[in-house]
Structures are given as C-alpha cells and as structure tokens.
Amino acid sequence: xxxxxxxxxxxxxxxxxxxxxxxxxxxxxxxxxxxxxxxxxxxxxxxxxxxxxxxxxxxxxxxxxxxxxxxxxxxxxxxxxxxxxxxxxxxxxxxxxxxxxxxxxxxxxxxxxxxxxxxxxxxxxxxxxxxxxxxxxxxxxxxxxxxxxxxxxxxxxxxxxxxxxxxxxxxxxxxxxxxxxxxxxxxxxxxxxxxxxxxxxxxxxxxxxxxxxxxxxxxxxxxxxxxxxxxxxxxxxxxxxxxxxxxxxxxxxxxxxxxxxxxxxxxxxxxxxxxxxxxxxxxxxxxxxxxxxxxxxxxxxxxxxxxxxxxxxxxxxxxxxxxxxxxxxxxxxxxxxxxxxxxxxxxxx
Amino acid sequence: xxxxxxxxxxxxxxxxxxxxxxxxxxxxxxxxxxxxxxxxxxxxxxxxxxxxxxxxxxxxxxxxxxxxxxxxxxxxxxxxxxxxxxxxxxxxxxxxxxxxxxxxxxxxxxxxxxxxxxxxxxxxxxxxxxxxxxxxxxxxxxxxxxxxxxxxxxxxxxxxxxxxxxxxxxxxxxxxxxxxxxxxxxxxxxxxxxxxxxxxxxxxxxxxxxxxxxxxxxxxxxxxxxxxxxxxxxxxxxxxxxxxxxxxxxxxxxxxxxxxxxxxxxxxxxxxxxxxxxxxxxxxxxxxxxxxxxxxxxxxxxxxxxxxxxxxxxxxxxxxxxxxxxxxxxxxxxxxxxxxxxxxxxxxxxxxxxxxxxxxxxxxxxxxxxx
Amino acid sequence: xxxxxxxxxxxxxxxxxxxxxxxxxxxxxxxxxxxxxxxxxxxxxxxxxxxxxxxxxxxxxxxxxxxxxxxxxxxxxxxx
Numbered sequence: 194x195x196x197x198x199x200x201x202x203x204x205x206x207x208x209x210x211x212x213x214x215x216x217x218x219x220x221x222x223x224x225x226x227x228x229x230x231x232x233x234x235x236x237x238x239x240x241x242x243x244x245x246x247x248x249x250x251x252x253x254x255x256x257x258x259x260x261x262x263x264x265x266x267x268x269x270x271x272x273x274x275x276x277x278x279x280x281x282x283x284x285x286x287x288x289x290x291x292x293x294x295x296x297x298x299x300x301x302x303x304x305x306x307x308x309x310x311x312x313x314x315x316x317x318x319x320x321x322x323x324x325x326x327x328x329x330x331x332x333x334x335x336x337x338x339x340x341x342x343x344x345x346x347x348x349x350x351x352x353x354x355x356x357x358x359x360x361x362x363x364x365x366x367x368x369x370x371x372x373x374x375x376x377x378x379x380x381x382x383x384x385x386x387x388x389x390x391x392x393x394x395x396x397x398x399x400x401x402x403x404x405x406x407x408x409x410x411x412x413x414x415x416x417x418x419x420x421x422x423x424x425x426x427x428x429x430x431x432x433x434x435x436x437x438x439x440x441x442x443x444x445x446x447x448x449x450x451x452x453x454x455x456x457x458x459x460x461x462x463x464x465x466x467x468x469x470x471x472x473x474x475x476x477x478x479x480x481x482x483x484x485x486x487x488x489x490x491x492x493x494x495x496x497x498x499x500x501x502x503x504x505x506x507x508x509x510x511x512x513x514x515x516x517x518x519x520x521x522x523x524x525x526x527x528x529x530x531x532x533x534x535x536x537x538x539x540x541x542x
Numbered sequence: 543x544x545x546x547x548x549x550x551x552x553x554x555x556x557x558x559x560x561x562x563x564x565x566x567x568x569x570x571x572x573x574x575x576x577x578x579x580x581x582x583x584x585x586x587x588x589x590x591x592x593x594x595x596x597x598x599x600x601x602x603x604x605x606x607x608x609x610x611x612x613x614x615x616x617x618x619x620x621x622x623x624x625x626x627x628x629x630x631x632x633x634x635x636x637x638x639x640x641x642x643x644x645x646x647x648x649x650x651x652x653x654x655x656x657x658x659x660x661x662x663x664x665x666x667x668x669x670x671x672x673x674x675x676x677x678x679x680x681x682x683x684x685x686x687x688x689x690x691x692x693x694x695x696x697x698x699x700x701x702x703x704x705x706x707x708x709x710x711x712x713x714x715x716x717x718x719x720x721x722x723x724x725x726x727x728x729x730x731x732x733x734x735x736x737x738x739x740x741x742x743x744x745x746x747x748x749x750x751x752x753x754x755x756x757x758x759x760x761x762x763x764x765x766x767x768x769x770x771x772x773x774x775x776x777x778x779x780x781x782x783x784x785x786x787x788x789x790x791x792x793x794x795x796x797x798x799x800x801x802x803x804x805x806x807x808x809x810x811x812x813x814x815x816x817x818x819x820x821x822x823x824x825x826x827x828x829x830x831x832x833x834x835x836x837x838x839x840x841x842x843x844x845x846x847x848x849x850x851x852x853x854x855x856x857x858x859x860x861x862x863x864x865x866x867x868x869x870x871x872x873x874x875x876x877x878x879x880x881x882x883x884x885x886x887x888x889x890x891x892x893x894x895x896x897x898x899x900x901x902x903x904x905x906x907x908x909x910x911x912x913x
Numbered sequence: 914x915x916x917x918x919x920x921x922x923x924x925x926x927x928x929x930x931x932x933x934x935x936x937x938x939x940x941x942x943x944x945x946x947x948x949x950x951x952x953x954x955x956x957x958x959x960x961x962x963x964x965x966x967x968x969x970x971x972x973x974x975x976x977x978x979x980x981x982x983x984x985x986x987x988x989x990x991x992x993x
Contacts, residue, residue, distance in 0.1 A: 396939065544921070687964065795968045
C-alpha cells in the first residue's frame with residue numbers, strides 16, 4: 194500500500210449496477226469506470242499510461258485507416274455480440290486494403306440505465322477479439338446519453354494498419370475477364386441477428402460468421418495470385434458489394450447462382466421471411482476479384498484456410514457500360530442482381 | 543427443402559422448356575396473363591422468360607393486392623395513425639407505397655406515428671392485448687389467400703370481447719378482377735390465364751370455370767415454383783393449340799375443385815360483399831371486395847373512427863393502370879426507369895416487389911437494352 | 914400477396930397451433946384454417962397460418978409430369 198492516505202472510493206460501478214449519466218461526465222465516476230472496466234479488459238501500456246491519445250511507434254509502410262459504427266440490435270446473438278463485431282468490422286475494413294491491422298480505438302455511447310453486466314460482457318468480448326487478432330485497443334471515449342436517447346450501447350471503432358510495398362487493392366481495378374471468388378456461405382450474420390429478433394428457432398441455430406479476416410487476406414496476398422479487389426460484403430449483402438465494385442470499375446459481372454454457397458437453415462429462414470439472401474449482411478466473408486489465370490490457385494489457397502473452407506468461384510467480370518451485375522439463375526434463366534432499393538422489407542407475398 | 547427444391551430443378555426446367563419451344567408453334571403467338579403477383583416475381587427472379595420461345599408473351603395481371611390498392615385507402619391508414627394516435631399493424635408490403643402529400647406509412651413512422659410491421663394477424667391481436675389502453679388497427683389487404691387469417695383474428699377478438707382492436711378492410715376478390723380484365727379491351731386479346739396459386743388453394747378451381755366457358759379462355763392454375771409456372775405454360779399452349787378452353791389444375795398438390803371449405807366458411811361468417819370497390823388501375827368494380835358483416839361492425843375501423851375513403855387520382859404521368867391490365871409493358875411507360883424507380887416509386891407497380899414494374903426493373907431490365 | 918411455403922408439421926400444440934419445420938427452421942403457426950392435421954403432414958403456410966394440406970401423392974405425380982415424355986405423335990421421345 195502507498196504511504197499517503199487516499200479517500201476510499203465507493204464502488205461507483207458494480208456488476209449489478211447500471212450506467213448513470215455521471216459515468217459519462219468526465220469526472221471521478223467515469224475515471225473509475227474506465228480504470229476498472231476498460232483498462233483492465235483491454236490491458237495495454239497505452240491505456241495504462243492514461244493519456245487521451247496514444248503515441249504509436251513508427252511503422253515502415255503506408256498507413257491505412259478506417260472506421261465503423263455499430264448499432265446492431267439485439268446486442269447479443271448466436272456467434273457474437275456488438276463487441277466482437279465492432280472489433281472485427283474495423284479490422285476487416287483495414288484488411289481489405291491488404292494492410293496488417295495494428296491499432297484500434299473504441300468509443301462508446303452508453304444509454305443511461307444500461308446494465309453493467311452487459312457492458313462487461315461486451316467489453317470482454319472486444320478484448321478477446323482484439324487479443325486473438327493481435328491488435329491493441331489504444332484509446333477510447335465514453336459518453337452517456339439520457340434514457341430513451343440510445344439503444345443500450347453504440348460502439349464506434351477506428352483502426353490503423355500498415356500496408357507493405359507492392360500491394361495495390363482497390364474497387365476500381367476489376368477488369369473484364371477477371372474471376373470473382375467468395376470466401377464462404379452468405380447470409381449467416383444477418384439471419385443470426387434477425388432470427389434472434391424474430392424469435393425464430395432452428396434445429397441447428399444460425400451463427401453469425403463474425404470473424405477477423407486479416408490472416409486469410411495475408412495468405413491470399415502471399416500466394417502470388419494477382420488480386421485486384423478485396424471487399425467484405427457487410428450491410429446490403431453480396432449484391433451490394435458487387436454492385437459497388439462494378440460501379441467503381443466501370444464493368445459488368447455475370448454470376449452463377451448455383452455456385453454461391455449458402456447454409457440450409459439460412460436459406461430456409463430467408464424463404465420463410467421472404468428475404469433474398471444476396472442482400473443479407475455477412476461479417477466474416479470476403480469477395481476477391483483476381484486475374485483469371487490465378488483463380489484456381491487462389492481458390493485452393495483460400496480453401497486451405499479455416500475461415501474459407503467453403504470458398505467458391507461465383508462468377509466473372511464482363512465488359513458492360515451499363516455496369517449491370519447479372520446472374521444465371523439456378524433454373525437456367527438470367528436476372529439482374531440490382532442495387533438494394535431501400536430497406537430490405539421481408540416480402541409477405 | 544422438400545417440395546421446394548425439386549420444383550426448381552434446372553434439368554427439368556430445360557426439359558419443359560424444350561417441350562414448350564417445340565409445341566408453341568402458332569404463328570399468332572400466345573398471349574398469356576399471369577395473374578398472381580407471386581408468379582410475376584417468380585418469373586422475373588428465375589429468369590423464366592429466357593427459357594420460353596418468342597411466340598409466348600407473358601402479361602402481368604393485377605394479382606398484386608398492393609398494386610391495386612388505391613392511394614386513397616393508404617391515405618385512410620395514414621390519417622388514422624397520425625390523427626387518431628392508433629397503433630397500426632400492417633404487413634410489410636404496403637409500408638413504402640407512396641400516397642398523398644408525399645407520404646407513406648414508412649414516412650409517417652419516421653415522423654413518430656406508431657406503425658408496426660407484422661407477419662401474422664396473430665401478432666396484431668397480441669399487440670392489442672399488450673396495449674389495452676391504446677387502439678390497435680390492422681390494415682387488412684390481400685386477395686382470398688390472406689382474407690381467412692383476418693377472419694380468424696376478428697372472430698377471436700369478438701370471442702374475447704376485445705374493445706381496442708379493429709381492422710381497415712381492403713380484402714379483394716380474384717374472380718371479380720379476372721372478370722374486369724376479360725370485359726376490357728385487353729381481355730379480348732388474351733389467349734389464356736396462368737391462374738393464381740395460393741388464392742386457388744382457398745377458393746378452389748371451380749370459380750374459374752365460368753371464365754373458361756363464357757369467354758373461351760384457357761385457364762391453368764399453377765403452383766408457386768418456377769417449374770410449376772413452366773408446366774402450366776406448357777399446358778396452356780396445348781389447350782390453345784387444341785382449341786380447348788377449360789380449367790386445368792397444375793397445382794394439384796394443394797388445390798382441389800372445392801378449395802378449403804373451412805376457410806371459405808369462416809370468411810363467409812365474418813365478411814360480406816361490398817356493393818362496389820375502387821381498384822387502382824381498373825376503376826370501380828361491383829361486388830369485388832369485402833366488408834365486415836353487421837354483427838362484427840364494431841371491428842370496422844372505417845366506422846369506428848369515421849375516416850372516410852376519398853378517391854385520389856393517380857399522378858398524371860403514372861401508367862400503372864395500363865400496366866396492371868396488361869395494355870402496356872413496364873418499359874413502355876413514359877416514366878419507367880427515369881422518374882419512376884424503386885428508390886423513387888411514383889406508382890405502386892414499382893413499389894411492391896411483385897409489381898410488374900419493380901420486378902422488371904429489379905430483375906429484367908437488362909433485356910431491353912440488348913435489343 | 915401470395916408468398917406461401919410448404920413446411921412439415923413437427924409438433925401439434927394446444928390451441929389449434931403447430932410447430933412447422935422448414936429446412937431446419939421451426940416456427941409456430943396457426944391451424945385454425947385446416948382440419949385433421951397430423952405430425953408428418955406437409956402444409957402450405959401463409960402469414961402464420963396453414964392454408965391447406967399438401968397432397969404428397971399429387972406432388973410426386975406433378976414431378977413425374979414435369980419429366981414426361983413428349984405426347985406429340987411422330988416426335989422423338991424426350992429423355993427425362
């Protein structure tokens with residue numbers, strides 16, 4: 194124990210407690226919250242130092258930076274929660290540029306009344322996700338809003354990574370003839386969340402696929418294949434991501450519906466709710482556009498990785514000034530896979 | 543998924559396609575109206591047009607209840623929820639349909655109105671039970687498939703003496719719409735109908751027999767899956783080639799001649815015919831829609847809240863009327879794809895994903911550009 | 914407004930309801946519009962209600978029809 198006497202701090206936060214306005218006011222309560230919850234969980238020298246910003250070592254290579262906000266509801270779902278989601282999401286954004294993710298910041302907007310037990314779970318999940326990915330959460334912020342002005346908790350993460358020489362990935366680099374590869378099944382995350390929201394039950398539950406993809410990306414970039422574009426199909430699903438790339442690159446695409454992997458329960462849930470799985474969010478998958486001669490090898494490399502065992506070649510890039518993403522349907526006909534129009538309302542009919 | 547996957551088999555599709563191509567040899571072509579919104583969607587979503595010869599022209603009929611719902615009816619719902627502070631429970635389909643004053647139910651919700659999306663009328667009853675101090679209104683739309691679930695809910699509300707539940711009744715009838723089509727100019731040009739799938743499970747195949755007899759049109763009731771639709775088209779081609787005009791049932795696994803008598807009885811207990819009802823695009827049609835019987839009138843939101851129906855003319859440039867009865871193709875509408883798009887729908891054919899225009903825009907517009 | 918899917922009755926529940934199973938997904942639906950449903954039956958489900966029992970024999974018959982040989986005289990038989 195130190196020599197000088199310090200006033201005994203009443204436990205301002207405990208497992209059974211709830212977030213109060215004073216926890217965001219910048220005063221003693223907030224400091225205690227940060228010290229006893231965030232610092233302990235994220236556990237690194239920067240946070241220990243206690244400054245408002247982190248001084249980071251120099252890196253050799255170009256810096257890549259990204260940010261992501263997370264407002265998912267419900268906060269906890271099969272396979273994950275808002276915490277690990279917010280870590281994976283930003284790691285993936287940085288990884289899609291080919292960069293090695295290094296540091297994250299995390300800012301929390303807490304709603305007054307939010308249970309500390311839930312916050313602890315979320316923070317533990319973030320800490321674990323960051324640790325597993327080899328990334329440090331080096332700075333953060335906490336605010337509290339009045340009851341009714343938030344939805345439990347909103348989390349925003351920013352990420353920094355380093356991009357070594359020679360890697361150039363961008364959505365405007367797809368060329369006619371390139372192949373389109375997908376790292377696995379679609380719709381898992383969106384349906385896991387929706388199932389929890391709608392109280393759907395399954396023989397085998399649908400798990401969110403939330404995962405950090407930087408390891409998979411590194412393997413893919415190291416194998417010698419000429420990769421042009423990497424992107425993770427999150428909100429808006431595969432269809433949105435492909436349309437974005439087609440738009441950026443000024444090309445069209447032709448997909449094969451039967452080549453697109455989807456888990457049976459996800460398909461069934463989409464069928465029942467009248468949703469098109471092409472537009473359902475994914476949080477642990479990526480799309481890769483590569484030179485045609487490298488597709489076979491790249492696919493092999495992907496399938497050897499635990500996060501891409503079901504990787505598939507789903508189509509190719511075509512010459513098309515209209516920038517349509519088209520698809521050969523499983524029936525043998527053809528259709529457009531268009532931009533998402535508004536909110537994907539489940540069809541009743 | 544059993545009874546779904548087998549009916550989407552590509553090899554069988556190719557086989558049926560070959561048969562259709564081989565047999566659809568009439569030089570005057572085959573003009574077939576597919577009546578059901580679900581069929582419109584399936585045809586576009588699977589690209590069935592690519593598997594049919596050019597002699598076959600599929601025309602989208604008014605079988606999408608959201609598309610034929612007049613703007614004035616949605617205005618009623620919006621007024622209820624904004625002026626009377628009710629909780630409005632509705633199926634998702636109608637949320638984005640634009641109505642008067644740059645409004646829609648979705649916009650009303652974003653401005654604070656209590657509009658709730660539900661999957662089943664049971665959800666609506668649940669909302670009413672959980673909110674005894676609020677009035678709950680169910681926006682009841684749909685053809686005969688969707689009417690029995692409403693009937694069940696009204697009966698349950700009645701049996702449990704619910705005071706805070708009512709419905710805004712917009713249930714419409716398929717045979718009446720078919721009649722209207724057949725009496726119109728477009729009707730003369732049609733060779734046959736692909737009959738609705740799930741409406742027919744309820745009403746049976748009998749109601750269509752008079753159309754076949756009186757108007758000499760071939761009718762084949764088709765199931766919901768793409769192979770069903772293709773097989774039905776083949777059966778229609780054969781009827782037309784052979785100069786027959788009868789009702790055939792491709793969807794025999796779910797449709798009988800009599801239909802679902804239990805459901806029909808329930809509907810008859812709760813509802814009666816309105817004298818007339820305005821259909822968007824088809825005008826006023828007599829005996830084409832339902833209202834609650836007098837003994838259930840306290841569940842009628844129109845009466846309860848005194849919100850009258852005020853007809854609203856369609857936007858001048860909107861050609862939904864012509865598209866709905868098959869007079870024009872979506873791409874022939876002046877504002878298709880330019881002013882009127884899924885993001886900015888001027889008429890309901892573009893909002894509902896079963897509407898001819900939305901289906902064509904979202905799934906098929908690549909075709910037009912190629913010619 | 915026709916979206917309806919065929920699903921298997923997995924369990925009957927008091928109050929005229931049942932649990933259906935579609936490809937591993939389970940949901941409670943109402944049986945108020947149908948009669949004589951037993952576990953193992955397939956029903957067409959629309960907005961939370963079973964609308965009709967699916968006749969499994971007829972389903973097989975329809976599938977067979979899809980694969981039928983050409984009935985037109987003089988034309989070579991199609992391979993299914």
